Amino acid sequence: MLKINNLYTIAEDDHDKKILNGLDLEINPGEVHVIMGPNGSGKSTLANTILNNPRYIVTEGNIEFEGQDITNMRTNEIAKLGIFMSFQTPEEIPGITLAHFLKSTKKSITGEKQSIVELSKEISENMNKLDMNKSYLNRDFNVGFSGGEKKKNEILQMLTYNPKLVMLDETDSGLDVDAIKTVVKGINLYKNDSNAVLIITHSTKILDGLNVDKVHVLVNGKIVESGDMSLANYIDQNGYKKYLGENHEN
Amino acid sequence: MKTNINEYEDKETRNIYNIKSTLESSKKILGLSEEIVRNISKEKNEPDWVLNIRLKALDLYNKMEDPDWGPDISYLNIDELLTYVKPSTGENRSWEDVPDDIKEVFDKLGIPEDEKKNLAGVGAQFDSEMIYHNLTEKMKELGVIYTNFDVAIQEYPELVKEYFTKAVPLTDHKYIALHYALFSGGSFVYIPAGVKLDQPLQSYFRLNEKGAGQFEHTLIIVEDSASLEFIEGCSAPGYNELNLHAGCVELFVKKNAYLRFSTIENWSKNMLNLNTKKCYVEENGTIEWIMGSFGSKVSMLYPLSVLNGRNAKCEFTNISFAGKGQNLDTGFKVIHNAPNTKTVVNAKSISKDGGICLFRSYSWVKNNAKNSKLALSCESLMMDSESRSDTIPVNNIETSDCVFSHEASIGKISERAIFYLMSRGMSEVEAKALIVRGFAEPIAKAFPVEYAVEMNRLINLELEGSIG
Numbered sequence: 144m145l146k147i148n149n150l151y152t153i154a155e156d157d158h159d160k161k162i163l164n165g166l167d168l169e170i171n172p173g174e175v176h177v178i179m180g181p182n183g184s185g186k187s188t189l190a191n192t193i194l195n196n197p198r199y200i201v202t203e204g205n206i207e208f209e210g211q212d213i214t215n216m217r218t219n220e221i222a223k224l225g226i227f228m229s230f231q232t233p234e235e236i237p238g239i240t241l242a243h244f245l246k247s248t249k250k251s252i253t254g255e256k257q258s259i260v261e262l263s264k265e266i267s268e269n270m271n272k273l274d275m276n277k278s279y280l281n282r283d284f285n286v287g288f289s290g291g292e293k294k295k296n297e298i299l300q301m302l303t304y305n306p307k308l309v310m311l312d313e314t315d316s317g318l319d320v321d322a323i324k325t326v327v328k329g330i331n332l333y334k335n336d337s338n339a340v341l342i343i344t345h346s347t348k349i350l351d352g353l354n355v356d357k358v359h360v361l362v363n364g365k366i367v368e369s370g371d372m373s374l375a376n377y378i379d380q381n382g383y384k385k386y387l388g389e390n391h392e393n
Numbered sequence: 394m395k396t397n398i399n400e401y402e403d404k405e406t407r408n409i410y411n412i413k414s415t416l417e418s419s420k421k422i423l424g425l426s427e428e429i430v431r432n433i434s435k436e437k438n439e440p441d442w443v444l445n446i447r448l449k450a451l452d453l454y455n456k457m458e459d460p461d462w463g464p465d466i467s468y469l470n471i472d473e474l475l476t477y478v479k480p481s482t483g484e485n486r487s488w489e490d491v492p493d494d495i496k497e498v499f500d501k502l503g504i505p506e507d508e509k510k511n512l513a514g515v516g517a518q519f520d521s522e523m524i525y526h527n528l529t530e531k532m533k534e535l536g537v538i539y540t541n542f543d544v545a546i547q548e549y550p551e552l553v554k555e556y557f558t559k560a561v562p563l564t565d566h567k568y569i570a571l572h573y574a575l576f577s578g579g580s581f582v583y584i585p586a587g588v589k590l591d592q593p594l595q596s597y598f599r600l601n602e603k604g605a606g607q608f609e610h611t612l613i614i615v616e617d618s619a620s621l622e623f624i625e626g627c628s629a630p631g632y633n634e635l636n637l638h639a640g641c642v643e644l645f646v647k648k649n650a651y652l653r654f655s656t657i658e659n660w661s662k663n664m665l666n667l668n669t670k671k672c673y674v675e676e677n678g679t680i681e682w683i684m685g686s687f688g689s690k691v692s693m694l695y696p697l698s699v700l701n702g703r704n705a706k707c708e709f710t711n712i713s714f715a716g717k718g719q720n721l722d723t724g725f726k727v728i729h730n731a732p733n734t735k736t737v738v739n740a741k742s743i744s745k746d747g748g749i750c751l752f753r754s755y756s757w758v759k760n761n762a763k764n765s766k767l768a769l770s771c772e773s774l775m776m777d778s779e780s781r782s783d784t785i786p787v788n789n790i791e792t793s794d795c796v797f798s799h800e801a802s803i804g805k806i807s808e809r810a811i812f813y814l815m816s817r818g819m820s821e822v823e824a825k826a827l828i829v830r831g832f833a834e835p836i837a838k839a840f841p842v843e844y845a846v847e848m849n850r851l852i853n854l855e856l857e858g859s860i861g
Contacts, residue, residue: 194816197808218815219824227816234813238831244817247827251818283831300817 144339145170145193145226145308150204152185152192152364162188162199164364170308173336175353177375178343180361181383186343189361190228190310194218208308222252225307229297229314236284241296242266244284245303252304269302272332273325291322298329309333310341315349327352347379362386413630414601416494418520420479421602424472427451430574433477437543437577440550450563450573457567464691464720464749466665474637475605476575478520484541485525495519495601502628504597507843512624513592514539518609520602521577532590538583539594542610545581552583556612560643560671568667568693572608572639579609579640582623586647589620593655593841596625598640600664603632611642613652615678620651624841628688631661638664638689644672646680648702653681657844659851660688662718668694676702676731683839686713686721687851695753697726700734700762711740712836712848715748715780716855724753724785729762729795738769740784741836743829745776745855752784754799760791767795773803774832776825826856 147168154160162185170176180186192199193206195218205214213221236244245266249257270277273295285293294314301309311330315323330340330353342349350372358374359366360383367386368374420436422429430451434444459466485491488505499505499517508515514528516539523541532539538549545553563573580596600607615621629636638660646652652672660666666689672680680698698707707727715721727736742750752771773782784801806828814824829852830837837845 194812196812198812217820218812219818219820222816222818230813230816234807234810236810236814236828236831238834239827248814248817248819251820251823253818304817 144172144209145341146207147193148204148207150192150206151202152188152199153202155198155200158200162364163192165204166361166365168359168366170339170341172339174356175334175340175342177350177355177358178341178361179345179358179375179378181387184361185364186361187231187312188364190312190341190343193226193310194221194228219251223254226310227301227304227306227308228310228312229294229301231312231314231316233285233293233297235286237286239284240281241284242280245300248300249303252306266299266303269299272302273299273329275299290317291319294318294322295325295329298326302329302333305333306338308339308341310343312343313345314342315344315346320348323349324352347375350375360386414494414498414519416481416492418478418602419481420477421475422477423475425451425474425476425571425574429476433575433577436477436479437546439546442554443546446558446563447574447576450570453563454567454570454574457570459567460693463693463722466667466691466693469635469637469665471571473604474635475602476608477577478602478605480519480522480524482524484523484544486527488525491524495524498599498601499525499597502597502599502626503843504595507595511592512595513537513590514594516541516580516594516596518578518596518598518607520600520605520607523578523580526580528594535588536585537588537590538581540581542579542581542612543577545612549581549583552614553581553612556614556643556645558643560645560673561641561669565669568639569641569669572610572641572669575606575608575639576610576641577608579611580613581611582613582621584615584619584621586616587618588616590622593622593624595623598625598627600629600636600638600660604634604636606637607640609640611640613643613654614645615647615650615652617647618649619647622653622841623655624844625654625656626658626844627656628659629661629664632663634663635690636661636664638666638668640668642668642670642696644670644680646672646674646678648675649677650675651679653683655683655841655844657685657840657847658688658692662688662690662716664689666692666694668692670694670696672696672698672707674698674700674702674705674707677704678702679706679708681708682710682725684711684723685836685840685844685848685851686711686723687855689721690719692721692723695724695726695755697728698736699728699730700736701730703731704733704735705731706734707736709736709738709740710836710839711752712833713742713750713752714852714855715742715744715750717746717748720749720751722749722751722753724751724755726755727757727767729756729758729765729767731761732763732765734762734765736767736769738767738771739835740771741833742773742782743776743832744773744780744782747779749781751782754784754786755789756786756797757789758792758795758797763792763794765792765795767797769799771801772832774829775803775805776829778805822856826853829856
């Protein structure tokens with residue numbers, strides 16, 4: 144489904160700043176992948192680069208999605224192919240209600256004309272599943288939402304768009320136990336055999352209720368080790384000392 | 394040589410705004426002189442007292458200098474300007490009687506349709522003269538007067554004499570002097586005491602002729618405990634030659650009266666909009682200004698509210714949108730001249746492609762204005778780093794018994810927000826338009842609903858170059 148080949152990136156505002164350094168990754172339909180890594184290792188850059196965020200420039204390598212090279216595609220076109228990111232810091236859009244946002248973006252992403260009644264029903268059901276208060280629909284998008292509410296809103300969008308590949312960029316950070324449970328519930332509701340999930344995280348808490356297929360350790364812009372859930376548990380216990388010691392060239 | 398402003402020609406299709414009537418005008422006057430002023434007055438059959446105002450104003454205009462601040466307007470050459478353009482039709486009471494070519498313009502702007510749906514009266518000006526004016530029978534029976542300003546001079550001379558030039562004197566500035574020398578058309582509104590209109594009146598000003606000026610005069614009197622919502626719309630098709638709008642609005646809000654004055658202005662980008670507006674508010678009266686400024690090459694417009702009676706209130710809501718080649722120098726002025734007076738200002742501006750939005754405010758709280766309140770909020774959104782935006786507040790507070798607050802924020806559109814929306818499938822342009830619409834939303838809410846829709850359409854037009 145997603146295939147990243149020998150990817151190198153630099154920062155748009157600082158061309159000397161190398162972030163990803165020859166990253167390879169392959170995700171197949173039905174899989175749940177986890178990327179862990181110390182601060183500044185390039186985890187968020189990876190997710191942003193997949194969506195071609197103009198803040199990062201790819202200098203080498205490429206990204207394929209369902210056999211198509213998406214490296215230089217515009218962000219909205221990539222989104223329309225079915226790649227979704229849950230943002231670490233979701234944006235606020237003053238003056239635009241959550242309901243308006245969901246309706247117009249759903250149309251943008253799917254290109255389909257769904258009846259308002261049908262979509263409203265779908266949104267309402269998804270909000271119930273995520274224990275979200277319906278009154279939020281009439282509030283400005285993310286304005287005055289708590290950190291937890293903003294992250295739930297990301298999961299609500301995920302369920303509403305039903306993309307093929309979901310990237311969760313530290314969705315669990317800053318959330319209390321109950322909110323993490325709701326996020327996990329949302330992921331499990333979404334997950335099926337034909338879609339895939341890439342979880343970027345610092346902690347293993349979010350992984351507890353999920354069926355993880357692969358865990359990757361990202362250090363200095365490169366995947367230095369891949370394994371199963373036991374690798375995540377190892378890092379939870381021991382941190383990244385082992386990898387940092389081996390990668391002193393930077 | 395004609396002033397050429399080719400560089401600011403509207404490249405994109407402005408659709409309905411660009412419809413031009415090709416019907417020949419019945420009279421065109423170029424330039425300015427005493428003879429011309431006398432001719433215009435004669436054409437209108439004016440009494441001497443009006444002619445004398447014109448001549449006095451002309452004299453003042455000739456003696457006065459351009460303001461030494463604000464945008465450069467020195468390229469305006471009055472000798473090259475068509476100062477009076479008489480359309481090929483007189484004033485009509487029915488749209489059926491308006492020549493097809495002109496009616497089509499107003500049809501496209503949706504005026505006759507709005508009139509049927511939800512307006513108590515409509516006036517429509519084409520170049521220098523009103524070509525349509527109508528008021529529902531019900532309003533006439535209540536004693537409401539809504540008429541062409543030239544007609545008002547003939548039919549209600551006492552009323553006009555009492556108020557005309559009393560809010561805005563001839564001496565205010567050079568371009569108000571020019572206005573009084575050349576004024577033509579505009580609306581006169583009189584709402585008798587206690588009459589509350591449940592539907593708005595709307596005057597629409599259309600400048601069709603290239604290289605022409607429009608100098609309409611609007612005078613509104615809302616008597617004690619009366620209530621009125623007045624809507625004014627302005628637009629013009631784009632030309633390569635400079636057009637001038639130097640209109641004037643004089644408003645009188647009496648005791649316990651209410652006036653909401655909404656303007657949506659979409660002049661073409663070859664227009665100098667040097668407009669003057671003033672309102673006097675008596676005890677417990679309310680003026681609400683709602684303004685949307687989208688068009689013009691240069692605008693200089695700073696409506697003044699004088700709160701002359703205890704508990705008088707002023708609400709001022711403004712949005713300006715400056716694109717390429719536009720310099721919108723707008724703002725507001727208020728004088729608190731009585732106790733317990735209140736002002737609330739909510740101004741927003743958007744600038745893009747090098748456009749300039751400047752918001753000036755002048756607040757004068759006199760010593761007698763005890764227990765008065767002023768809350769000013771100005772927010773600016775810049776779409777790129779070439780565009781400019783600023784606020785210049787000047788405050789003259791003579792009493793310590795006054796609560797004054799001023800918030801200003803100026804920011805560039807967030808790249809992060811654009812990326813976020815693009816990750817939700819929106820194109821860059823759609824993402825920007827959504828952010829701008831959200832920014833403008835609190836102002837859009839204040840507009841009459843058709844104009845809120847119109848405003849969103851203008852935002853789309855400005856951002857996408859098409860009506861979405």
